[in-house]
Amino acid sequence: MSLKPTSNPSRWHSLALLLGLGWGLLQVVAASVPVETRVQAVLVWGTDEVKPTAKNLKEVDAKLREKLGKIFKWQNYFEVSRKTTGVTASKPQTLKLSEECSVDIKILPENMAEVKLIGKGKTIVTRRHSLAKPDALVLAGDDKNNTAWFVVLNFN
Amino acid sequence: MNTELKLQALLDGELDARERREVEGLLAQDVQSAVLMQELKWMKAAVAGNEAEVKLPETREFYWSKIERSIETAEKQAAAAPAGRAWWLKLLYPATGLAAMVAVMFVVSGGRTTDGADTESVPEDVNAISFRSEAEAMSVVYVADENGTFNPVGQETKNEPEADK
Numbered sequence: 001m002s003l004k005p006t007s008n009p010s011r012w013h014s015l016a017l018l019l020g021l022g023w024g025l026l027q028v029v030a031a032s033v034p035v036e037t038r039v040q041a042v043l044v045w046g047t048d049e050v051k052p053t054a055k056n057l058k059e060v061d062a063k064l065r066e067k068l069g070k071i072f073k074w075q076n077y078f079e080v081s082r083k084t085t086g087v088t089a090s091k092p093q094t095l096k097l098s099e100e101c102s103v104d105i106k107i108l109p110e111n112m113a114e115v116k117l118i119g120k121g122k123t124i125v126t127r128r129h130s131l132a133k134p135d136a137l138v139l140a141g142d143d144k145n146n147t148a149w150f151v152v153l154n155f156n
Numbered sequence: 157m158n159t160e161l162k163l164q165a166l167l168d169g170e171l172d173a174r175e176r177r178e179v180e181g182l183l184a185q186d187v188q189s190a191v192l193m194q195e196l197k198w199m200k201a202a203v204a205g206n207e208a209e210v211k212l213p214e215t216r217e218f219y220w221s222k223i224e225r226s227i228e229t230a231e232k233q234a235a236a237a238p239a240g241r242a243w244w245l246k247l248l249y250p251a252t253g254l255a256a257m258v259a260v261m262f263v264v265s266g267g268r269t270t271d272g273a274d275t276e277s278v279p280e281d282v283n284a285i286s287f288r289s290e291a292e293a294m295s296v297v298y299v300a301d302e303n304g305t306f307n308p309v310g311q312e313t314k315n316e317p318e319a320d321k
Contacts, residue, residue: 013250017249017253018253020252020257021253023260024257024259024260024261027260043308043309067289067292070292080309098308098310099310124279125297126276126277133295135295136294138296139296140298141306147314149306149307149309151308
């Protein structure tokens with residue numbers, strides 16, 4: 001009696017088919033769970049003046065300070081407010097950063113987010129931002145007395 | 157050799173002189189053989205007069221070589237057909253699985269194949285510029301408003317700067 005290595009191709013093919021279908025099923029299950037994008041919004045005031053008194057202001061963290069300092073001209077960057085939320089495609093969020101400023105955040109198809117900066121009830125700027133890049137989104141503008149405001153949004 | 161074959165051989169001129177004399181003697185004595193011989197002559201005449209002539213467009217050797225090649229080709233195809241079917245069947249299950257995976261991925265991804273591009277829009281009365289700092293990993297939209305009509309920071313936050321230390 002001789003022993004020969006045997007192989008049944010149809011068995012391997014069936015196994016491959018089952019693995020493929022199983023993997024597809026996992027993808028469907030994963031897709032049915034809404035993916036939440038964590039969004040952190042920081043309102044920053046940029047000025048060349050020193051820190052105002054009696055105000056609950058703190059300087060932005062060193063990393064953000066360095067990044068802003070390399071792009072913009074101001075010497076000091078103070079954090080006015082910070083808000084964090086989770087956004088899904090079916091659940092847009094609004095973050096109120098100050099009395100006059102809020103941001104509407106919506107997740108769009110094609111791995112995009114839409115951010116609307118609202119000031120006094122009016123849309124100042126609408127930005128569609130690709131979430132494929134690791135970039136922070138900075139909405140900024142001139143303020144009085146040669147200062148500037150910044151809304152720094154990080155998506156995770 | 158029976159009588160019929162002898163008569164046929166005589167008709168075809170295949171008998172030697174002695175055999176021919178013997179058969180001719182038989183025909184003179186036997187009426188049935190003479191009738192049969194007459195029928196064979198009619199048959200030969202009818203066949204010779206109505207046989208269709210086929211002219212080949214090429215030489216005989218080439219004509220038969222074509223037939224031979226056709227037979228060989230048909231035999232090879234017949235031999236290869238089961239193997240081809242088996243090859244097709246071998247790929248059927250993996251191909252089905254792969255197609256199912258791709259279909260699921262397409263459905264899961266919502267049919268998208270690329271990421272969208274960054275864009276921004278502002279009201280007509282607002283001037284904005286946008287740029288990207290790759291080094292700082294920042295995409296910036298800067299709203300130019302020299303009058304500072306939009307004050308998200310709030311005046312109460314800015315006033316009374318701390319005395320220089």
